[in-house]
Amino acid sequence: MKIYTIGFTKKTARKFFELLKNNGIDTLIDVRLNNTSQLAGFAKSPDIEYFLKEICDINYIHDSTFAPTDKLLKDYKNKSVSWEVYEQTFAEIMNLRQIEDYIKNKYNFLEDKNICLLCSEDIAEKCHRRLVAQYFARLFKTSVNHL
Template sequence: MSVLFTVGYEGTDIDRFIRTLKAAGVERLADVRAVAASRKAGFSKTKLAERLADEGIEYSHFIALGDPKPGREAARAGNFDLFRSIYGAHIQTAPAQESLRKLIDFVQDAPTCLLCFERDPETCHRTIVAREVIEETGFEVFNLFADDPERYVRHAAKLPRFHSGEGLTAA
């Protein structure tokens, strides 16, 4: 079975973030933020894409899969039921569904990681996106935490691996 990684950059810096991706064997990063700007150095779209390219990691922004502002505000306020309701309705929209189809194609050929801000995947819309992807691909999800890349280096043999040809295109 193949794997889809997810990661948030909350609580880390760009160097540890990159080391985490590389330790897990990520070759593509799918940015699912609605707004790919960040006050954290290195995480705004252009700077992040440049750094990833320097590291041999492909970057793509799936803006239509980002959490709309009311959903982000609900999550920030700790109202996760409202957040999930808002995002659940959003992901059913035509633009989000089209972007989801593109994302599913994007993850097929190389180890891919979904990116958003929140460290905790349970309070982030990337988990909802990941569920949609795995429903179509059969991949498993593995959540990375970018604040301690050495844990992935130390336990590299235990990390799930991407297996080319598994998933939607092999079905």
């Protein structure tokens, strides 16, 4: 398995889909809590699933199990919590959700595929998709590439 992450913010549709296609992505896993916002443009559901299949022949999965809670997301966006607190709280949430067992049970079928985790942030450094990617990387003993 090769693991990639991508954010749609500050990317044109052309750039976004070319990055996925040029990196041989087989399945995109949308880890956003809310994937239907009109602010997401080409990346809102159900449009993104159609575009991925038609433009790149990429499968789409939306899995909010990997998303932060609404409260944590709002607290971070409102600057009520720092990134460090966000990371720690997110890890606690993932632990409660038994995320490693969840990944093994639900995503083992992708072991020989190239997957990409989608969120909105343009840079992965302070985005939960980077944290989720680390779980996948540990379990499947591979590295992560941020597009």
